[in-house]
Amino acid sequence: MFQFLLFILLSFFSFNSFGNINQILPNGSYEFIWKVYYPDKGKIDIVANDYAEINNDQLSFSHMPCHKGLDANLRNDLKYEFNKDLSQFTVSGNIALWADRWIKDENNKWLNKDIKISLSKKNIENDDPDFYELKASADYLFGEKLSLTISKKPNKHESSYKCLYEKIDFKSSTPLTANEMINGLENVKEKDTDVFGKLFVPEGLNNKVPLVITIHPSMGFVPHDYFEWFNNLGVAVFDIQPYLSRGIESQWFYEVSEEAATVDAYKALDIMSKDPRIDKDKIILVGWSYGAMVANNAHQQFFIDKIKPKNEFQAFISYYPFCSLIKEDTKTSEKPLTILIGEKDRMCPFELCQDYMGIVKKSSPNSNIHIFEKSYHRFDFNLLPKAVNIGRAEKWDEEYLEEVISSGKRYDIGEEHEDIMGPNGWSYVSLLSDSEKDKLLDPHREDANYIGYNKKADKEARDIMANIISNL
Numbered sequence: 382m383f384q385f386l387l388f389i390l391l392s393f394f395s396f397n398s399f400g401n402i403n404q405i406l407p408n409g410s411y412e413f414i415w416k417v418y419y420p421d422k423g424k425i426d427i428v429a430n431d432y433a434e435i436n437n438d439q440l441s442f443s444h445m446p447c448h449k450g451l452d453a454n455l456r457n458d459l460k461y462e463f464n465k466d467l468s469q470f471t472v473s474g475n476i477a478l479w480a481d482r483w484i485k486d487e488n489n490k491w492l493n494k495d496i497k498i499s500l501s502k503k504n505i506e507n508d509d510p511d512f513y514e515l516k517a518s519a520d521y522l523f524g525e526k527l528s529l530t531i532s533k534k535p536n537k538h539e540s541s542y543k544c545l546y547e548k549i550d551f552k553s554s555t556p557l558t559a560n561e562m563i564n565g566l567e568n569v570k571e572k573d574t575d576v577f578g579k580l581f582v583p584e585g586l587n588n589k590v591p592l593v594i595t596i597h598p599s600m601g602f603v604p605h606d607y608f609e610w611f612n613n614l615g616v617a618v619f620d621i622q623p624y625l626s627r628g629i630e631s632q633w634f635y636e637v638s639e640e641a642a643t644v645d646a647y648k649a650l651d652i653m654s655k656d657p658r659i660d661k662d663k664i665i666l667v668g669w670s671y672g673a674m675v676a677n678n679a680h681q682q683f684f685i686d687k688i689k690p691k692n693e694f695q696a697f698i699s700y701y702p703f704c705s706l707i708k709e710d711t712k713t714s715e716k717p718l719t720i721l722i723g724e725k726d727r728m729c730p731f732e733l734c735q736d737y738m739g740i741v742k743k744s745s746p747n748s749n750i751h752i753f754e755k756s757y758h759r760f761d762f763n764l765l766p767k768a769v770n771i772g773r774a775e776k777w778d779e780e781y782l783e784e785v786i787s788s789g790k791r792y793d794i795g796e797e798h799e800d801i802m803g804p805n806g807w808s809y810v811s812l813l814s815d816s817e818k819d820k821l822l823d824p825h826r827e828d829a830n831y832i833g834y835n836k837k838a839d840k841e842a843r844d845i846m847a848n849i850i851s852n853l
Contacts, residue, residue: 403467404468405469408436410533410534411435415529416428437467448544455474457545470500472500476494476495476496481522484630506530511533542609548578551578553575553641555638557638558805559805576627579622580617589659590617590663591616591665592618592663634811639808643678654692661692667699673699673701674699680718683711693716696718698721700722705802706733713745721845721846723757726758735752736786751841756838799821
């Protein structure tokens with residue numbers, strides 16, 4: 382009798398822990414790992430990973446981190462379904478990897494694929510209850526394979542953040558240079574451009590929240606951990622998309638000028654100031670590298686006067702910008718600009734930004750520069766090693782910088798020139814032929830050029846940014 386009761390009890394607990402005997406995914410915590418295989422390269426990339434809870438036929442995602450490979454909104458919109466007896470699990474829907482979701486092909490068609498991945502007993506890779514794992518795949522575009530691995534986890538993921546956003550469309554302009562803006566936006570050739578941004582809003586809002594408008598670096602995306610980091614501060618983020626809006630993913634020379642992104646930033650400010658969830662008196666601008674030059678632009682009175690926004694940023698934060706040699710009497714917003722830059726950054730050298738800050742402080746006395754020891758360009762990008770040589774790139778040595786800073790050769794913003802050190806120099810140089818660019822830049826190109834992550838500098842920079850936000 383005792384043995385019979387024990388059997389009944391064990392059966393009861395087994396049923397409640399693992400569902401019925403046919404259940405392909407026993408109740409518990411899981412990681413969903415998405416990978417893509419490129420047969421021509423013999424290469425596999427992880428394009429996303431999510432964390433979910435399963436209880437019988439119910440699946441709920443507990444954590445959906447940001448990932449450039451497979452957009453969290455797309456992952457969230459897929460259909461996740463069990464069959465009637467729970468012996469089969471199917472994931473289906475429309476998939477677009479990387480920038481395929483936003484950029485059309487040469488035939489003006491979106492690159493995407495309807496996929497269906499079914500998992501049953503034949504897909505079990507490991508049947509150990511503690512390491513239970515299933516895997517299946519589907520065809521993607523160009524002969525690529527998209528695979529899904531579902532792995533049992535002992536506990537629910539410690540973070541509950543989901544990288545989900547609202548896509549917001551708005552109108553902007555696409556000037557090629559500051560000179561094209563000199564008579565106002567109404568005289569810009571491409572003055573009516575459809576652009577968009579991604580709005581990330583913290584869950585459970587009771588009051589209006591501050592907003593950070595972000596502008597990516599030349600690689601075309603903001604480091605993904607920032608969205609969760611801002612969320613944990615109780616801050617909304619509007620991540621504008623100057624590149625993807627105009628059909629490109631990344632750039633070195635400018636198909637999309639920093640001036641065009643500056644217009645985007647101010648148009649986004651006016652749009653988001655109307656959003657009832659946002660405190661319009663607590664909106665700041667943060668940019669990285671290319672985006673940092675945009676933040677510097679947006680702080681300058683020239684661009685404020687030409688764009689004529691209805692609202693103003695309360696602070697500007699500029700991660701490792703290339704700082705221009707502007708004239709001593711250049712005016713800026715009174716609101717503070719904070720430059721965060723590495724001591725060992727030779728692509729965007731701190732010496733230029735020290736010179737720049739000396740001029741900015743005349744109009745904006747609370748502006749400041751922080752130079753982080755032993756830190757390269759992209760010192761806050763935690764997916765990088767401490768130092769990685771990116772190969773042949775522009776590298777500005779101390780002797781040359783001392784020479785150009787002391788030469789007194791400076792230009793007004795909006796004045797045409799072919800000097801990389803002048804205001805908006807990258808935009809003007811981008812209009813030159815390759816041979817003309819090479820003539821200007823080859824003397825300053827070296828094969829040893831480093832970027833890299835510095836944990837200490839990253840934390841100190843974020844502490845500075847968090848303090849700015851908390852004091853808005």
